[in-house]
Amino acid sequence: MEAVIITGMSGAGKTLALNHFEDMGYYCMENLPPKFIVDFVELINNSTKSIEKLAIVIDVRARFFEDLSETIQNLKKMDCELKVLFLDASNRTLINRYKELRRPHPVNPNGALSDSIELEREMLSEIKDNSDIIIDTTRLSAISFKNKLNSIFFNGNKKDLVINIESFGFKNGILVEADLVFDVRFLPNPYYIEELKELNGKDDEIQNYVMGFDDSKIFLNKVVDLLEFLIPKYKAEGKNMLTIGVGCTGGKHRSVCLAEKIYSELKKEHSNVNISHRDERLW
Numbered sequence: 001m002e003a004v005i006i007t008g009m010s011g012a013g014k015t016l017a018l019n020h021f022e023d024m025g026y027y028c029m030e031n032l033p034p035k036f037i038v039d040f041v042e043l044i045n046n047s048t049k050s051i052e053k054l055a056i057v058i059d060v061r062a063r064f065f066e067d068l069s070e071t072i073q074n075l076k077k078m079d080c081e082l083k084v085l086f087l088d089a090s091n092r093t094l095i096n097r098y099k100e101l102r103r104p105h106p107v108n109p110n111g112a113l114s115d116s117i118e119l120e121r122e123m124l125s126e127i128k129d130n131s132d133i134i135i136d137t138t139r140l141s142a143i144s145f146k147n148k149l150n151s152i153f154f155n156g157n158k159k160d161l162v163i164n165i166e167s168f169g170f171k172n173g174i175l176v177e178a179d180l181v182f183d184v185r186f187l188p189n190p191y192y193i194e195e196l197k198e199l200n201g202k203d204d205e206i207q208n209y210v211m212g213f214d215d216s217k218i219f220l221n222k223v224v225d226l227l228e229f230l231i232p233k234y235k236a237e238g239k240n241m242l243t244i245g246v247g248c249t250g251g252k253h254r255s256v257c258l259a260e261k262i263y264s265e266l267k268k269e270h271s272n273v274n275i276s277h278r279d280e281r282l283w
Contacts, residue, residue, distance in 0.1 A: 009117070011098055070086060083132045142238070160270075172251060201252065244262070251279030259274065
């Protein structure tokens with residue numbers, strides 16, 4: 001099993017790191033008491049449902065934190081490929097981050113921030129000295145930090161952007177999780193044609209009807225062109241998931257048809273493309 005213990009100064013980016021490891025397929029935990037980690041790894045190794053990659057954040061808030069050094073040594077004796085990642089930042093940077101968040105420092109919530117940071121440095125000095133990897137996040141943006149993690153742990157690879165295309169009906173509420181929403185209510189509605197009313201946008205008859213209009217073809221081409229422009233930009237930004245909503249009045253005919261067409265076009269160039277129809281249960 002591959003395991004990473006993420007530790008370091010409070011405010012140095014441990015939560016951001018843990019979230020990124022989770023995005024990259026790791027089973028993630030936060031502030032499990034160190035003395036329980038060995039038992040947990042043994043449980044995983046003996047389980048029929050094995051966890052191959054594990055990331056755990058441990059900091060001074062964890063109970064029995066003083067046991068961490070011993071825990072690390074015990075894990076290295078087991079069938080476990082262990083790396084200890086220590087995150088650091090300058091005192092000034094940590095103070096500024098805490099001021100922005102307006103949170104008390106975990107070492108001494110009622111004490112001076114600078115004193116708490118110095119005390120935490122003393123508490124972590126042994127762990128830092130024995131860490132496999134140390135990253136100073138003082139001058140790193142969130143994207144730069146993720147790229148740094150990619151270069152160290154994931155051979156420079158970024159997780160491919162997952163693209164979710166979902167149709168919906170405005171009368172049942174907008175798709176709140178969508179990053180982009182396309183409204184296709186300007187297209188002729190098959191609902192008002194008796195022989196098409198009971199069909200849905202997956203049926204050939206509906207697709208032939210909707211795509212029989214020039215506006216539908218122009219719209220599809222322009223949307224696909226826009227998405228092909230945006231997708232590399234989102235990837236460069238570090239976005240892991242893009243949700244595209246396509247809405248019509250009831251979420252049964254036009255939006256389903258166009259969502260299916262957009263899906264078919266994007267699938268030609270991108271591997272992680274999914275499609276769903278939110279209001280399908282209401283058809």
